[in-house]
Amino acid sequence: MRISGAEAVIRCLLEEGVDLVYGYPGGAIMPVYDELYKFQDQLHHVLVRHEQGATHAAQGYARATGKVGVAIATSGPGATNLVTGIADAQIDSTPLVCITGQVGRHLLGSDAFQETDIIGISTPVTKWNFQITEASQIPEIIAKAFYIARSGRPGPVLIDITKNAQFDEFDFSYEKCTGIRSYVPVPKLNLDKVAEAAALINSAKKPFIVFGQGIILGQAEEQLKAFIEKSGVPAGWTILGLSALPTDHPLNVGMLGMHGNYGPNLLTNECDVLIALGMRFDDRVTGKLSTYAKQAKVIHFEIDPAEVDKNVKTEVAVLGDVKEALNAILPLIDAKSHDLWHNEFKELYKIEVETVINEELNPTNGKGISMGETLEMINKHSKGDAIIVSDVGQHQMFACRYAKFNSTKSNITSGGLGTMGFALPAAIGAKMGKPEREVVAIIGDGGFQMTIQELGTIFQTQVPVKIVVLNNEFLGMVRQWQELFFDNRYASTKMINPNFVAIAEGYHIKSKKVTQREDLDAAVAEMMASKDSYFLEVMVEKENNVFPMIPTGACVSEIRLS
Amino acid sequence: MEDKTFTISVYSENNVGLLNRISGIFLKRHINILSLNVSESEIENVSRFIIVVNTTEKWVQNIVGQIEKQIEVIKAFYHTDEETIYLENALFKIASSLLFDEKQIQNIIKDSQSTIVTVSRDFFVISKSGRRSEIEELYEKFKPYGIMQFVRSGRISVSKEKMEISTLLETFK
Ligand SMILES: Cc1ncc(C[n+]2csc(CCOP(=O)(O)OP(=O)(O)O)c2C)c(N)n1
Numbered sequence: 146m147r148i149s150g151a152e153a154v155i156r157c158l159l160e161e162g163v164d165l166v167y168g169y170p171g172g173a174i175m176p177v178y179d180e181l182y183k184f185q186d187q188l189h190h191v192l193v194r195h196e197q198g199a200t201h202a203a204q205g206y207a208r209a210t211g212k213v214g215v216a217i218a219t220s221g222p223g224a225t226n227l228v229t230g231i232a233d234a235q236i237d238s239t240p241l242v243c244i245t246g247q248v249g250r251h252l253l254g255s256d257a258f259q260e261t262d263i264i265g266i267s268t269p270v271t272k273w274n275f276q277i278t279e280a281s282q283i284p285e286i287i288a289k290a291f292y293i294a295r296s297g298r299p300g301p302v303l304i305d306i307t308k309n310a311q312f313d314e315f316d317f318s319y320e321k322c323t324g325i326r327s328y329v330p331v332p333k334l335n336l337d338k339v340a341e342a343a344a345l346i347n348s349a350k351k352p353f354i355v356f357g358q359g360i361i362l363g364q365a366e367e368q369l370k371a372f373i374e375k376s377g378v379p380a381g382w383t384i385l386g387l388s389a390l391p392t393d394h395p396l397n398v399g400m401l402g403m404h405g406n407y408g409p410n411l412l413t414n415e416c417d418v419l420i421a422l423g424m425r426f427d428d429r430v431t432g433k434l435s436t437y438a439k440q441a442k443v444i445h446f447e448i449d450p451a452e453v454d455k456n457v458k459t460e461v462a463v464l465g466d467v468k469e470a471l472n473a474i475l476p477l478i479d480a481k482s483h484d485l486w487h488n489e490f491k492e493l494y495k496i497e498v499e500t501v502i503n504e505e506l507n508p509t510n511g512k513g514i515s516m517g518e519t520l521e522m523i524n525k526h527s528k529g530d531a532i533i534v535s536d537v538g539q540h541q542m543f544a545c546r547y548a549k550f551n552s553t554k555s556n557i558t559s560g561g562l563g564t565m566g567f568a569l570p571a572a573i574g575a576k577m578g579k580p581e582r583e584v585v586a587i588i589g590d591g592g593f594q595m596t597i598q599e600l601g602t603i604f605q606t607q608v609p610v611k612i613v614v615l616n617n618e619f620l621g622m623v624r625q626w627q628e629l630f631f632d633n634r635y636a637s638t639k640m641i642n643p644n645f646v647a648i649a650e651g652y653h654i655k656s657k658k659v660t661q662r663e664d665l666d667a668a669v670a671e672m673m674a675s676k677d678s679y680f681l682e683v684m685v686e687k688e689n690n691v692f693p694m695i696p697t698g699a700c701v702s703e704i705r706l707s
Numbered sequence: 708m709e710d711k712t713f714t715i716s717v718y719s720e721n722n723v724g725l726l727n728r729i730s731g732i733f734l735k736r737h738i739n740i741l742s743l744n745v746s747e748s749e750i751e752n753v754s755r756f757i758i759v760v761n762t763t764e765k766w767v768q769n770i771v772g773q774i775e776k777q778i779e780v781i782k783a784f785y786h787t788d789e790e791t792i793y794l795e796n797a798l799f800k801i802a803s804s805l806l807f808d809e810k811q812i813q814n815i816i817k818d819s820q821s822t823i824v825t826v827s828r829d830f831f832v833i834s835k836s837g838r839r840s841e842i843e844e845l846y847e848k849f850k851p852y853g854i855m856q857f858v859r860s861g862r863i864s865v866s867k868e869k870m871e872i873s874t875l876l877e878t879f880k
Contacts, residue, residue, distance in 0.1 A: 264724055264727075265727060268724060268727050268728050268731055269728075269731045269735065272778070273778045274724065275724070276723075276724075293778055325778060326720065326781070326876070327719065327720050327778065327779050327780055327781040328778045328779075449776065450772060450775070450776075451769075451772030451773050451775065451776050453772075454768070455769055455772070
C-alpha cells in the first residue's frame with residue numbers, strides 16, 4: 146500500500162490501538178492534520194487550547210486507563226509548549242507518545258520559520274526521542290516509540306517528523322515492536338533475592354511497607370493486598386501510590402512524606418525492616434537522607450536498576466516486575482498479625498486526629514470553610530468512587546490526605562514535578578479515558594489560572610468533568626512557607642482574582658460559588674448529580690496551613706503537627 | 708568518599724542523539740568530563756564511549772546506572788586507573804629548522820620513543836602515545852625550542868578484566 150508519511154502516522158496510531166489524541170495544529174504538522182480529517186471516524190482528535198494542555202490531558206488519560214496517551218503539536222512554539230507536560234510525565238513515569246511536526250529536511254539547522262531543536266530540548270525529559278526525516282522510517286519508529294513508552298518503567302517518548310517525511314509516499318506495512326537489542330525493560334527476577342527478602346520479612350519484629358506508583362503501573366494491586374494481609378505488615382503510601390490500596394483497608398496506615406501522616410513518618414525511623422514496593426525514595430518522602438530509616442534493613446522491589454541504592458542503601462534489592470515478585474514471595478511469607486506494632490500506628494493516628502484532622506474536617510475556629518471539609522463533602526457524595534485529579538499546592542495535599550478511594554488509578558496528580566496547571570487538562574483526559582467514572586478536579590485559584598483556557602476544551606467537547614476551585618486568594622502553599630520560614634513576608638503570593646464563575650459561564654459551563662459553610666453540602670450534591678460539566682468555586686479560609694509537615698531538610702521523625 | 712579518576716566505558720548502538728543524552732547525564736549532576744572518546748568497538752555497529760571523570764565511587768555508580776538506562780546503551784562499565792590499560796595520543800608540530808640546528812631535539816625524540824609522522828620543508832610532526840604524565844614531560848622538553856601546534860586526544864583504554872559484550876549481545880537476540 147503506497148501512502149504518504151502523514152497517512153502512515155495515522156495508520157500507525159490505529160495499529161497501536163489509539164482512538165483518541167490531543168493536539169493543536171500548525172504549519173509543520175498540517176499534512177498529519179489533513180489525514181486526521183480523513184480518519185475522524187476512527188481516530189478522535191481533541192483540540193486543546195494550549196499544547197501544555199495536550200500533554201497533561203494525555204497524561205490524565207494514561208494515568209486513568211493505563212494506556213499510552215498521545216499528544217500532537219506543530220514545530221517550534223507548538224513543540225516547546227509540550228515540554229512541561231513531557232517533563233512531568235518523565236518524572237512520574239507516565240507513558241506518552243508525543244508527535245511534533247518539523248520543518249522540511251532541507252531546512253534543518255537553518256533557523257527556518259518555526260524551527261526549534263526539539264530533539265535537543267526534549268532529550269533530558271524523555272525516555273527516548275527520535276527525529277524522522279524520511280517517510281519510510283515512520284512505521285518502525287512509531288512502533289518503537291509505543292513499545293518504549295509503555296514497557297518497563299514507562300515514560301514519555303517524542304517523535305519529531307520533518308514536513309517532507311509527512312508528504313512523501315512509500316510502501317506502508319506495520320509491525321509492532323516487541324524488543325530492542327540494547328534495551329532490557331524488565332530485569333529478570335532473581336528467586337534467591339526473593340527468598341532472602343522473605344527471610345528478612347519473616348524475622349522482622351517491626352516491618353513496614355511503603356508502596357508507590359510501581360504497584361499501579363505493574364498492575365500488582367491484588368498482589369499487594371494479599372501480601373499485606375498475609376504478612377500483617379502495615380503499609381503506607383507515597384502520593385503516587387495512593388489508591389493502589391483502598392483507603393479504609395485496616396492495614397493502610399496513610400501517606401508518607403512532607404505532608405503525610407504522623408504515624409507512618411515517625412515510625413519509618415523505628416521499623417526494623419522497611420519494604421519499599423515500586424517507589425523511588427523521592428526526597429519529599431525521605432526528608433533528610435542521612436537520618437532516614439537508618440535503623441532499618443531496607444528491601445527494595447524495583448523495576449529500574451538505576452533507582453536501587455540511588456538514595457537509600459538497600460539490604461536486599463529485588464529487581465524485576467513487582468507483580469511477579471510479589472507472586473513469588475507470597476508463599477514464602479509467614480502469616481502474622483503484628484498487632485502490637487500496628488497499635489503504635491493507631492496510637493499516633495489518634496494523636497493526629499485530635500490535633501489536626503478533627504479541626505480540619507470539622508472546623509470550630511469560626512474562620513471559614515476549610516479545604517479539608519470540602520474534601521470530606523466530596524467524599525460524602527462520591528462515596529470514594531470518583532477519580533480525583535488534583536493540581537499543585539495546599540489543596541493537593543488536602544486532596545491526597547483526605548480524599549477516599551475504593552479503587553486503583555483513582556488519584557491523579559503531578560507528584561515529581563509539582564506542575565501547577567496540571568489538573569484541569571488532566572481531568573479532561575481522565576474523564577475521556579474513563580467516561581463511566583466521575584472525575585473531580587481539585588484546583589487552587591493559582592493553578593487554575595495557569596491552564597484556565599482548557600475550559601474551552603471542556604465546552605467544545607462537552608466532557609462532563611467536575612471542577613472544584615478552592616479559592617483562598619493566595620498562592621497558598623508558598624504563603625504557608627513564607628509564614629513559617631520567611632517571617633510572614635508574603636512576597637507576591639496574594640492573588641486578586643477575577644470572577645471565576647463568570648468566566649466559567651462564559652464558556653457555558655454550569656457554575657456555582659459557595660462562601661458559606663451551610664451551602665457547601667447542597668452545592669457539592671448538585672455538582673455530583675450533574676450530568677454535564679460543572680464548575681464549583683469554594684471560598685476557603687485564606688490562611689490555613691497544611692499539617693503535619695516535615696520542613697525541608699529535616700528528618701522524618703521531626704514531623705510537626707502544628 | 709574521596710574523589711578518584713574513573714574511566715567509564717559505554718557500549719552502545721550507533722545513534723545520532725546518544726552523545727547528547729550521555730553528556731546530559733553529567734551536565735545534570737554538574738560533573739566535569741575530563742576526557743571523552745567515541746569510536747567503533749570490536750563489534751560491528753557497536754560504538755564505544757570512553758569517558759574520564761574525577762568523582763566519588765557512589766556518583767560514578769549512579770551515573771553508570773543512568774547511562775545504562777538509555778535505550779540504545781547496551782552496557783556501561785566503570786574502572787579505576789589500576790584496572791585499565793590506558794593512554795592518550797599527542798601530536799607536536801615543530802619548525803623543521805630545529806631538527807637540523809638543535810641536535811638535542813633528535814635525542815629528545817629518540818629518548819621519548821615518539822615517532823616522526825611527517826617532515827616537510829617548514830615543519831615536522833611528532834606523535835607520542837602514553838600516559839598523560841609522559842606526554843606532559845615531552846611537552847616540557849620541547850617547549851623551550853618552540854612548539855608551533857600541540858594537540859592531545861581523549862583517553863582510550865581497555866580493561867584488564869574481560870568485558871563480555873559479545874556474549875551479552877548474543878543473549879539479546
Ligand atoms: C508551574 C509552577 N509554578 C510555580 C510553582 C510553585 N508553587 C507550588 S505551590 C504554589 C501555590 C499554589 O497556589 P494555588 O494554586 O492557589 O493553590 P493553594 O496552595 O492555594 O491550594 C506555587 C506557586 C509550581 N509548583 N508550578
